[in-house]
Amino acid sequence: MTVGGTQDKQPNAQLTSWFVRSGWSKGELARQVNRRARQMGALHVSTDTSRVRRWLDGEQPREPIPRILSELFSERFGCVVPVEDLGLRPAHQPPAATGVDLPWAGPQTVQLINEFSRSDLMLGRRGFLGTSLMLSAGPSLVEPMQRWLVPVPAAGGTDPRTPPPRESGDRRPKLSGPELELLEATTVMFRQWDNQCGGGLRRKAVVGQLHEVTDLLQEPHPQPVARRLYRVTAELAALAGWMSYDVGLHPTAQKYLVLALHAAKEADDQPLGAFILSSMSRQMIHLDRPDDALELIHLAQYGSRGTATATTQAMLHAVEARAYATMGQVNKCHRAVRMAEDAFSDSCVSEDPDWISFFNEAELNAENAHSYRDLAYVAGRSPAYASLARPVMQKAVDLFAGDSVHQRAYALNLIGMATVHLLEKEPEQAARLTGQAIDVARHVRSERVNNRIRKTADSALRHYSHVAEVAQLTERLAAALPEAAETA
Template sequence: MGGSGAGGTNTGKRPNGHLASWFVRSGWSKGELARQVNRRARQMGAHHISTDTSRVRRWLDGEQPREPIPRILSELFSERFGSVVSIEDLGLRTAHQSPSVSGVDLPWAGPQTVALISEFSRSDLMLARRGFLGTSLALAAGPALVEPMQRWLVPIPSGDPGGPEIEPVASHRPSKLSGPELELLESTTAMFRQWDAQCGGGLRRKAVVGQLHEVTDLLQETQPEATARRLFRCAAELAELAGWMSYDVGLQPNAQKYFVLALHAAKEAGDKPLGSYILSSMSRQMIHLGRPDDALELIHLAQYGSRDCATPRTQAMLYAMEARAYANTGQPGKCKRAVRMAEDAFSDAGLDSEPEPDWIRFFTEAELNAENAHSYRDLAYVAGRSPTYASLAEPLMRRAVDLFEKDDEHQRSYALNLIGMATVHLLKKEPEQSTALAQQALKVARKVRSERVNTRLRKTVDTAARDFGDVAGVAELTDLLTAQLPESAEAV
């Protein structure tokens, strides 16, 4: 029978219909779910967990399991369905958690931000096993995610005798950090970003996390205010990049936590445009996880927070992400308007004499076309595989593919847009063209370390096999994919 951690309290009322619904849809047997729970518990270090089929039956009958079982079940079902399945969705009670434990509702103060980034990055480096850094780490969604992020807009207390007391980010020894050393840290971050775009998130993730941890060490030394701001900006960029790489290799809870910590660091740096960029990354993750309403709230928060300081290129990127969110919520009119706004803002990019930050350099003409094409493609799916929206997506996607093909620095984007173009041809019932593009994408996918690319390619080929399995090229591609693309990418 189950150990102490697998047990719980029986409500004595009625079966858990919510959990039963998710369980039936998963296709798992009770034994398989029990084995997965035990395996996940061991990965988390919860070795006292030992559950079996009879215990799973009790959960379905209404027994409330103790922590960390509810969190494990939430993770397993979220991964199974590719979207956030919360503890509450499973009909399980969630224990009250303090802000420091809940994952995203963290104190907005410099010393706490430094301490949290330091602790989380150190744990990631030490454990580095599928992103499980203890029982407290889980995906947040809905108001539990959006409401804490809204505090990004609240000014940091300064000299307010009635406000909270905030200690300076300092220690007992003075800083020996020189200007050239600061510039080297910043250029190293740009180099990591370039490697990520070219090779995928799986190649240098640990190196980025290690660099982030080093920056937090510097922030614990006494620093002049200007130096501290630059270090916080560097920490924000590294944390966002660590989150992006985690997202790319499938470590979704890790990714979200890094994004949240990055937003806190950006606030300490006083960098609103960078904060808006981090929120756009969080928005993209929510779209990926099937939470477009959350994505829309996050992108609106990003737009509002940077409305008076974002460059035209950054504004264009935010409008393009807004279009993606509107597409996935099934609002074609608002989606089309956001697409036009993105195009208009991008036409002003480069006219400003002020240099733009490195983190927005990725948003080129190719990326603009790619985002807008994916918005129309997503609309086509939401509208029941509409050929009209697929036709709107096709020329934009083709332009993106042509531009990325010539860009050696953004091979992951090239692969993703080849796959996107393949999905457009499937929507237009053109399996031969789709198969040819998927084969091209497979060649690129084998060169980059991106589980996101691999997963999208597998899903596209699975869709082709389901809808056009009698086409010879589709069957050949299915066999080729099985032989050449590993089932999972190991995050490093």
């Protein structure tokens, strides 16, 4: 599985650097590669310790090895590690198949979502599209998303959002108003399940519903009905993306979110598009790409100006603050936090679409507290910013404690409060709150929650292994939340 060219071969210093920092042995990396290859259906891949050694010595592996290594190191370090950064040559594949630069046209959007969701349903495993799927970042992500701002062209009396009818003699009856309302209500129900149970429990149901709706969109509909169907499609694709992100399927999540943005454009729903961009921004923050996150959130703010409700504006400012905090931009972070609070003070629930209903007082406090907490980390575990985060995070925890729906958010903020206690050198309290988060996490199918619990416990153990409560926490974690198997 190698590419020729060995006489002038030089050691691969870039790959070696990532490999050494990962802490993996050559045998462990080989096992991880083989495991991921099996999940992708690449059964011909069989890697061993000697093959890994040859890669480090400069041998260039063929696909899908470079893409697998990129995914493994990205997940290991929590940031995007492109193939090129590993000193490997990526495969040359058509941009439409591999990236996010897709046609901004209704029929193509419907077809792409239909095909993507069908593949997801059929194979249903990490990396299910094999070597055709990888994370995009930097200009290759941001520049195509900027086309969201270009108005949909008029086409005489015909709505360009309406796909041409299928070439079939089987004509379905027109979609009735009650049927369309039921589709919209089902989307709301799926969103509630996600908030309460996490992304791992109902993701496949959402993907299946999305596939069915795109089937409907391939039939002719009046313009108002087509727009509503595109809106449902956008909401379902955004939810599928968010649930994929929640269970750790980052390339899959990004693809769904990109397609959701295309559908929102066809629905002519700028606030929904801004919400989708904010989800993409959150993913980039998680992957330690704050510059990309900031570009995406500014694009969301610009594209939804004059159309977004006060609650949506507050959410966008709160995500903006998170991006600034991760970059260490203190003054801009404080400004964005204030703007989020000011906008939220003008919120009117009756004006808000359902997809922004998660952004309540608890979530506002949670986002702002995490911004202060992130500033503390960027400033070298600064106690000053930790003290700013503490009362705001505590308010979020208290508000979520009485919320039976947003259980994942409750768990995440218990973990957030635990990290604040660690910053303030209070390991006993951190262990107690992490234990509470474990109790909630056992009923929430969210690998994102589980990973944050593990990272917090690891941090506590690194600094306070001598504290009895911390030692007990690690034992409990191993029993209650063992390393998860791959999830769909």
